[in-house]
Amino acid sequence: MTEQLTEHSSEPQTETVADAVPAAPRKSRRVLWAVARWTAAVVVCGGVGAGTAMGITALDREDVPGLATESDGRWEYPRLTLPALPADRPRPFTEGNDGEVHYADLRELLLPAPAGATPDPKLSGGFVSTDAYLSLYGKEFRGDLRQSLADSPLRHIAARGWTTPDGTRTSIHLLRFSSVAYAEEYLRGSVEVDSTDGPTALPEGVEDVDPETFADDIGVPDTRANAYRERKPYGPEQTRWAYVQAGDTLALITQTRKGEALAVPFQQTVTLQNQLLG
Numbered sequence: 001m002t003e004q005l006t007e008h009s010s011e012p013q014t015e016t017v018a019d020a021v022p023a024a025p026r027k028s029r030r031v032l033w034a035v036a037r038w039t040a041a042v043v044v045c046g047g048v049g050a051g052t053a054m055g056i057t058a059l060d061r062e063d064v065p066g067l068a069t070e071s072d073g074r075w076e077y078p079r080l081t082l083p084a085l086p087a088d089r090p091r092p093f094t095e096g097n098d099g100e101v102h103y104a105d106l107r108e109l110l111l112p113a114p115a116g117a118t119p120d121p122k123l124s125g126g127f128v129s130t131d132a133y134l135s136l137y138g139k140e141f142r143g144d145l146r147q148s149l150a151d152s153p154l155r156h157i158a159a160r161g162w163t164t165p166d167g168t169r170t171s172i173h174l175l176r177f178s179s180v181a182y183a184e185e186y187l188r189g190s191v192e193v194d195s196t197d198g199p200t201a202l203p204e205g206v207e208d209v210d211p212e213t214f215a216d217d218i219g220v221p222d223t224r225a226n227a228y229r230e231r232k233p234y235g236p237e238q239t240r241w242a243y244v245q246a247g248d249t250l251a252l253i254t255q256t257r258k259g260e261a262l263a264v265p266f267q268q269t270v271t272l273q274n275q276l277l278g
Contacts, residue, residue: 072264073262073264073265074264074265074268075114075115075117075164075265075268075269076114076115076116077111077112077114077115077268077272078112078114078115080111080112080272080275080276082104082276083104083105083108083109084104085103085104086103089103090103091103091104092222092246092247092248092277092278093221093222093246093247093278099179099180099247099248100180100222100246100247100248101180101247101248102176102246102247102248102249102277106127106156106158106174106176106249107125107126107127107158109158109174109249109276109277110125110158110159110160110172110174110273110276111160111172111269111272111273111276112160113160113162113170114162114164116164116165117162117163117164117165117170118162118163118164119160119161119162120160120161120162120163120169120171122161123159123160123161123171124160125158125159125160126158126159127156127157127158127159128157128158128159128173129157130146130149130154130157132157132159133157133159133173133175133252134146135204136171136173136203136204136252136254137201137202137203137204138201138202138203138204138205138206139204141200141201141202144190144201145190145191145201148186148189148190149175149186152177152178152182152185152186153177153178153182154175154176154177154178154182155176155177155178156174156175156176157173157174157175157176158173158174158176159171159172159173159174160172164265166257166262167257167258168255168256168257168261168262168265169255169256169257170253170254170255170269171252171253171254172251172252172253172254172269172273173251173252174249174250174251174277175249175250175251175252176248176249177248177249177250178248179248180247180248182248183245183247183248183249183250184245186250187243187245187250191243193226193243197209198210198211198228199226199228199243203230203239203241203254205235205239206230206234206239207230207231207234208230208231209228209229209230209231210228210229210230210231211226211227211228212227212228212229212240212242212263212266212267214227214267214270215227215242215270218270218271218274220246220274220275220277220278221278222246222247222278223244223245223246223247223274223277223278224244224245225242225243225244225245225270225274226242226243227240227241227242227243227266227267227270228240228241228242229261229263230261236258236259237256237257237258237259237261238256238257238259238260238261239254239255239256239261240254240255240256240261240263240266241253241254241255242266242270244270244273244274244277246274246277246278247277249277251273251274251277253266253269253270253273255269
């Protein structure tokens with residue numbers, strides 16, 4: 001099964017942005033990346049429809065996130081699509097969107113659950129409270145993070161979760177801030193992903209952390225990903241988690257499994273969520 005991101009031609013969403021968003025510094029390569037991505041879409045789709053391809057057609061099957069094989073442990077995700085936009089609103093990282101704003105409905109940017117997974121009724125793909133998001137972290141970190149989110153200011157949090165037949169519990173939280181500057185400040189200043197010892201705010205039950213190097217190779221332009229795993233020795237289950245920052249939106253992807261949280265589905269899930277946001 002091949003996943004590729006395509007763009008809906010349905011009626012636009014009604015979500016709007018209430019106030020102006022401060023412009024983030026632009027990089028000259030963004031124009032070239034935007035042109036390259038839309039050019040690839042036209043070539044792949046043969047001029048039919050308004051699709052956005054992710055440039056995966058030239059890769060070997062085993063190199064493509066989202067493609068399931070019998071032996072590599074990847075999950076089978078549904079065909080991914082980009083949500084519709086409000087009228088006259090551009091996608092992030094394109095010309096006319098200097099603020100790197102995601103104008104699409106935040107809930108529709110959540111990665112769908114893979115085949116065979118049992119949805120989490122508390123994380124059904126809708127908006128959730130700040131407290132629901134903070135419950136992922138150890139109690140000693142929640143107060144400082146809550147204050148940071150109050151100072152941001154934070155617009156919305158959307159979340160989806162599921163459990164696969166092997167017992168892996170996955171949650172994805174998307175946090176949309178009022179500007180890219182606030183998203184970056186929260187990631188670097190509050191979570192401190194750039195700390196030499198790993199992030200200072202750790203998931204509930206996690207005491208030591210090791211970085212995951214695969215995040216450096218995801219290669220979605222204009223985004224950043226930081227991934228981690230719980231260091232041995234740990235308790236009866238292991239946690240892996242990752243942050244993806246794309247413009248004004250930050251994703252937290254968490255997977256926990258009894259014994260060991262497997263690397264392959266974790267990397268696959270992080271990569272696909274990164275593509276949806278980029």
